[in-house]
Amino acid sequence: MDIELSEDMKIMLDTIKRFVQRELEPISRQVEEEDKIPEEIVQKMRELGLFGLAIPQEYGGLGLSLFEECLIYEELSKTNACFRARIATNNGIGSQGIIIDGTEEQRRKYLPKLASGEWTACFALTEPEAGSDAANIKTRAELQGDHWVLNGKKHFITNGDIADMATVFAVTDPQKRARGGITAFIVEKNFPGYRVGTIEKKMGHRGSHTAELIFDNCIVPKENVIGGIRMVGQGFKTAMKVLDRGRIAIGASAVGAAQKLLELSVDYAKQRVQFGRPIANFQAIQFMLADMATQIYAARQILYHAARLRDKMGTSVTKEASMVKLFCTEMVSRVADMALQIHGGMGYMKDYPIERFYRDVRLMRIYEGTSEIQRLVIARELLKD
Ligand SMILES: Cc1cc2nc3c(=O)[nH]c(=O)nc-3n(C[C@H](O)[C@H](O)[C@H](O)COP(=O)(O)OP(=O)(O)OC[C@H]3O[C@@H](n4cnc5c(N)ncnc54)[C@H](O)[C@@H]3O)c2cc1C
Incomplete structure (x- = not known):
């Protein structure tokens, strides 16, 4: 396949290759044993722009195409998987809902923080009774005045323990469910009623944590429906x-x-x-x-x-x-x-x-x-x- 890369992209790929060989691979074993990525390495990942690969430039990211992002992931996946997992939710499942369907206001408010790596995002769809059958989620959101109230539990959420914000999917119309009854919300960790539950012990991916998120009468402002009022019910x-x-x-x-x-x-x-x-x-x-x-x-x-x-x-x-x-x-x-x-x-x-x-x-x-x-x-x- 004919691959033409920009000069910037060639330099970026080269930088990532060296970063993997010189900085990540030597500590891979340590990360595995301690189940934790050292903060100074996370900081270097921020400086390299790794948290904003897929976030458009106007919101502080590198604005790479998916193809270019894939080339970076290929390199980054030649070492311990936790390093990619650390940045993947900011570039992918944690931010893309806002990029694809969010309002301009939401993009301006959240994407720069995710692109810089100042904040970590996560994606909370899966529940104990709804894995493959994601449309069967039970987490409920009810509108009360000028805010939504969320109740329910998500599990197996990558970076859930360290996330500053989560894209959370909840049922807003039990009759319609996936066909107009599930809504996507941006929930910040400081919203009342939001808490991190169990952190799972896993077979692999040590250094990357998978956590339970609990919503107990969690208060979410109306403006935090991804895409705004027109998108209520369109979250699936x-x-x-x-x-x-x-x-x-x-x-x-x-x-x-x-x-x-x-x-x-x-x-x-x-x-x-x-x-x-x-x-x-x-x-x-x-x-x-x-x-x-x-x-x-x-x-x-x-x-x-x-x-x-x-x-x-x-x-x-x-x-x-x-x-x-x-x-x-x-x-x-x-x-x-x-x-x-x-x-x-x-x-x-x-x-x-x-x-x-x-x-x-x-x-x-x-x-x-x-x-x-x-x-x-x-x-x-x-x-x-
Ligand atoms: C480490 C880790 C990180 C994760 N991170 C996230 C995250 O960040 N956010 C998030 O929302 N979720 C996350 N998940 C959840 C993940 O997406 C689910 O585990 C996955 O979708 C499968 O759901 P389940 O585990 O409930 O398995 P189940 O749905 O119970 O499936 C069990 C088995 O039945 C099979 N099966 C189910 N239905 C059918 C069918 N109709 N036909 C044929 N076979 C079927 C499945 O393929 C599987 O083999 C994570 C999971 C793990 C393990």
Whole structure:
């Protein structure tokens, strides 16, 4: 695929590559053990503009296209997944509702704080009884005078514990639900009745936290409905538009992680000697490397194609976004498995990053819509009139 990048973008990519190699990778193990990204690293991420990659320049961001953002995510995903997770909610699911459907006033009020990384955003859709079946959310919002009152509980919310604001989806008309009865709100952490609940202990993604958010008669001003009064009841559509975009971005992380796993595997296969020769000499190992490279190549092509299509066409790339999420995330799981096999017992040990990648990439097939849900979306698009 013909890729033409601006000079600025080339410099940016080069800077990120060096940042990953010199600053992030050396502390990856420490972050894994402490389950925390050091504040000075977060500050460097702010200085590099990483929190505002996808936020338009007029609101303080870098205003990258989705394609350019994907290139950055590829690089950033060659190290511990928590670093990308730290910035992903500001660029993606936490801010895109405001970018796509927000009022001008909301954009001016919130986006500069998110672009600079001064504030962290999160996206609160999932609930204990509504995961894949997101339209079944129970969190309720009722209008009382000049404010809305929210009651309910969200769980598994990335960056929920550190977020200064959340895009929260709540039912405003139980009869209509996804068809005009769900509304998206901007809820600040200081609004009365907002609180962080349990922080989950997870299989991977250490350094990135996943939390419960509780709304107990939480008071949200009327003007914090995303898009204003005309958008009351339209929140489910906003959520779906945000997720379409996010699914392509996750594809980029899958491709970046897979590329790193391939590079680690090639290096290891060349230096690990068994039966008197490097294991790279064995055809069984070569075939795994060849399969990994081929699958990454295919995944990267659909990723770039869909990202550019979204840049050109706007929000109507639902089928392609789901295809990218499905294909790239299933691909990286297979690649991680082969990488671990090539590394043998060493791949299973914490001394090598393979086992961490193996655990971290597993999440990609679950969040922002499981593989099964992506297949349902693709099939629905194929079968509709
Ligand atoms: C680490 C982490 C971070 C997350 N971050 C966020 C976040 O920031 N914000 C947020 O809102 N959510 C977040 N989530 C939630 C995530 O999006 C959900 O976990 C996901 O959508 C699946 O929902 P569930 O876990 O309830 O699984 P379920 O919906 O209960 O699914 C269980 C299984 O059933 C399958 N299944 C369900 N329905 C169907 C069907 N109709 N046909 C076929 N198979 C089906 C699923 O594919 C899955 O295999 C996060 C989750 C995790 C684990």
